[in-house]
Amino acid sequence: MNNYQYLNWDSKFFGYKVAKLLPENIPDDKLSDILSSLKKKGYRLVYSFVDPQDETINLSHLNNNGILIDEKITFSQRLTESVTAESDDPNIIEYHEIAPEKSLLSIALQCGEFSRFQIDKNFTTKEFMDLYTLWLENSINKKIANNVFAYKEYGKFLGLATVAKDREVGEIGLIGVNSHERGKRIGSKLLKHIFKQYFRLGCKRIDVVTQKNNQLACNFYIKNGFITSGIKNVFHFWLKEET
Numbered sequence: 001m002n003n004y005q006y007l008n009w010d011s012k013f014f015g016y017k018v019a020k021l022l023p024e025n026i027p028d029d030k031l032s033d034i035l036s037s038l039k040k041k042g043y044r045l046v047y048s049f050v051d052p053q054d055e056t057i058n059l060s061h062l063n064n065n066g067i068l069i070d071e072k073i074t075f076s077q078r079l080t081e082s083v084t085a086e087s088d089d090p091n092i093i094e095y096h097e098i099a100p101e102k103s104l105l106s107i108a109l110q111c112g113e114f115s116r117f118q119i120d121k122n123f124t125t126k127e128f129m130d131l132y133t134l135w136l137e138n139s140i141n142k143k144i145a146n147n148v149f150a151y152k153e154y155g156k157f158l159g160l161a162t163v164a165k166d167r168e169v170g171e172i173g174l175i176g177v178n179s180h181e182r183g184k185r186i187g188s189k190l191l192k193h194i195f196k197q198y199f200r201l202g203c204k205r206i207d208v209v210t211q212k213n214n215q216l217a218c219n220f221y222i223k224n225g226f227i228t229s230g231i232k233n234v235f236h237f238w239l240k241e242e243t
Contacts, residue, residue: 001025002022002025003021003022003025003026003030003034004019004020004021004022004034004038004046005019005020005022006018006019007019007020007047010045013130013131013134014045014127016044016045017041017042017043017044017045018043018044018045018046018047019038019043019045019046019047020046020047020048020049021034021046021047021048023048023049023050023057023061026057028056028057028060031060031061031064032064035064035237035239038239039239043239044238044239044240045122045236045237045238045239046236046237046239047234047235047236047237048061048066048234048235048237049072049232049233049234049235050232050233050234050235051232051233052071052231052232052233058233061233061235064237065237065238066235066236066237067120067235067236067237067238068233068234068235069116069119069120069234069235069236070116070119070211070212070213070233070234071211071212071213071231071232071233071234072209072210072211072212072231072232072233072234073209073210073211073212073218073228073230073231074207074208074209074228074229074230074231075207075208075209075210075218075221075222075226075227075228075229076205076206076207076226076227076228076229077191077195077205077206077221077224077225077226077227078204078205079170079195079198079199079203079204079205079206083195083199083225084192084195084196084199084200086192086195086196088193088196089151089189089192089193091151091152091153091189092149092150092151092152092189092190092193093149093150093152094147094148094149094150095140095148095149095150097140098140098141099137099140100133100136100137100140101157103156103157103178104136104150104157104160105133105136106178107157107159107160107176107177107178108132108133108135108136108160108174108176109129109132109133110176110178110179111132111160111174111175111176112128112131112132113214114210114211114213114214114217115128115132115211116211116234116236117131117132119213120236122236122238132174135162135173135174136148136160136162136174139162139173139174144162144164144173145162145163145164145173146163146164146165147162147163147197148160148161148162148163149161149162149163149190149193149194149197151177151186151189151190157178158177158178158181158184158186159175159176159177159178159181159186159187159189159190160174160175160176160177160190161174161175161176161190161191161193161194162174162175163194163197163198165198165201165203168202168203168204168205169203169204169205169206169207170194170198170201170203170205170206170207171206171207171208172194172206172207172208175187175190175191175208177190187220188220188223188224191206191224194206206226207229208221208226212231
């Protein structure tokens with residue numbers, strides 16, 4: 001039974017071997033042995049996504065130098081006729097350009113303020129910026145998203161949302177508003193637009209993931225009718241060579 005998964009995309013992007021633990025397949029007393037084995041195989045970084053209610057495995061991760069870097073919350077909103085009744089906002093457009101406009105890229109980077117790739121200082125600022133730049137680029141070229149919606153007013157892009165469709169679920173990837181334009185309900189208007197568009201596409205639910213430490217985002221989703229549908233503790237293990 002496998003107790004870890006090699007992450008091909010992450011390894012190629014960061015330039016070193018990255019794996020994800022499968023904690024449900026790891027006996028409580030074997031984590032140290034597995035990490036030692038991965039280190040010998042040349043892995044540098046290992047992720048683990050753990051049920052926060054499982055005290056034993058969380059303690060085991062901490063005792064083996066795991067960094068609890070994120071408490072990832074999934075919020076969900078059920079789509080109904082009443083939820084999607086609000087009219088479309090004329091300032092919201094679908095972005096079709098080949099490359100991201102500079103102000104949209106700035107918003108995408110602001111979306112990552114509480115990201116584990118920003119919080120964990122073992123990553124460089126360049127790695128974080130390159131990751132979110134690629135995330136936006138791959139959303140625009142439809143590799144990882146179906147739509148990129150932008151809020152544009154007086155010729156300026158003020159807000160951004162990327163969305164993918166997985167069967168009957170719409171999944172928001174990035175959503176944010178320029179820090180100088182917050183408090184104008186732009187984010188809420190983007191959400192309402194997504195609700196309406198994806199309800200038309202046959203989706204029954206919208207999901208979005210954020211960080212527990214990002215209280216502004218958590219409150220924003222709750223205010224807009226989302227409920228918590230899942231929580232995972234995210235650990236990083238850095239398997240650095242002995243010096």
